Amino acid sequence: MNLSIEKIFNKYSQGERDFSHINLIDAEIIKANLSGSNFSHGDLRQSRLGQTDFSQSNFSHANLSEAILWGTNFNQGNLKEARFRDADLSNAHFMESNLEGANFLKAIVSGVDFQRANLSNVMAIYADFRISSDYRTNLSNANLSNADLSYSLLSQALLYGANLNGAKLCRAHLGKRNYNHSNLVTDLSNASLQGADLSYADLTGAILVGANLRGADLTGAILDSAILTDAIMPHGEVFSD
Template identity: 40%
Template structure:
């Protein structure tokens, strides 16, 4: 047997030395070809079953459709080799170099690729079921549509690799470096992703049901439309992540860092959120029924310096189903381009002194009227924002007087003292900045004043609790054909103001 193997090797080396490179369909089953140099050869459809090719040089060779099942390829150089459609089931590729190799549609079921170099390798459509890929380098590799179900990728490095629509069901990726990787629409059900680095990764539309992402780094990751039902995200880092329209039904988000994450449209039904860090996370546009949440961390750095406690499921549900407060200014005129430019400049200058107004307003131009709506996550900004937002208009003085009157009545209401202090403090900031802001506002020309800024206005505040309070309505608002002295605006006071203030969604 040994003599036969030596003869096979001798004949192969002889032909190669003489310049022959075409070995299509050759049968080299069980041969010992370790450390042989067969670079740039054609081995299409070759049979290399149980062949020992460890340490060999097969770089830039064509092994398309070759049978390499149970072959020994440890430390073999297969850089830029073509193995499309090849069969490498249970093959030993430990520490092999497959840089830029092509394995499109290849079969590597239960293959051993521990610590292999797979950078820029093309595994698209390949079958790597239960393959051992521990500590491999997959930088910029293409595994789109590949089957990696049950594969072991513990400690793998796959920066900017493409796993789009790949099957990773039950795969183990513990502590893998996967930053910037494309997992869009991948099947990652029940995958083990503990302490994995997925910062900046694209997981949009991925199926991560019952996956374990505890302690994972998902900073800036895109999880929009992802399926995370039953997933374990305990202690995971999701700062600046996109979770828009994601399904987090019954997910575990205990002490998950969600600072500045976007989860508008997400479904959190039955999820656990105790200890989640929610600074700058929107509290509207989500489904949060039957959640478990005893407290959340609202501190900017997530250091528990600002804790929001909940005494009942109803309180936590109300907190997470927050409706933003609104300041709505309706103008009895249509906004033209020139007035729009003036208004935009004015609101920009105001925002420099009152940052809560940094978000541009929504402007709806109807048949006869313009509606300007400003949205605020915190109700405490409603009175001061209205005080400043009306500044460009002729109705500013009367509207501001009314707001000041309401501000003075707050102190005499039956409200928690710290709430009174918070509201008065916010209003005083706006009042104290009034003169400085006025000097910075652009002066509209006469035509603009006539058509827009001198038109009658109505200013309405709408709290997160959906209680409204009209702070001013000019007597001619909604009237056509001249002055109307009969309908004088009556400022709401007393119980109406109390009902409005008690509907605020306060954050301790």
């Protein structure tokens, strides 16, 4: 479906919300309000959508590759299997959004708000994924190999079965934190961290049961109270209690 930006705004003002399968390649929509819209299966490659409100919208299977999404609001949206390859999502908002299976290959995702978002099974190889998440973000089975997560705050993230081979986690905070007297820890059970840079990372109390740390750099890492049962350590030895 081909519609001009002006027609989209006109239809939206008249109550229309279904823009599925739309072609918005190289479109520019800045600081607009299109919340609650359906852009599923849309082609929005190379679009510029900075600071636009798409909260509670449906972008499932949409193609946003190479899009500029600075500060864009996707809170509580459905973005299942959306494509963000080479996109710039700096400081975008995805709080409580479903991003299961989304593709962030080589994307810039720094400063993004993923509080309580579902990022299970995402593809984020070589992505700049330096994020801060004080609330539980689901990254289980995510492919974050060679991604840059340095300085990220992931103290409550679910990383069960995630692929972090070659990832940069230098000075990342993956350890236990205490919120209202409830102990919340990072779950890295069965995660693959081969060759990952974990130098000076805080892994206090982290669950690393069965994790693969072969070749990982743990220089200066804090592993106080971490659970390493059956984990493969940097030199190949299996940790035993």
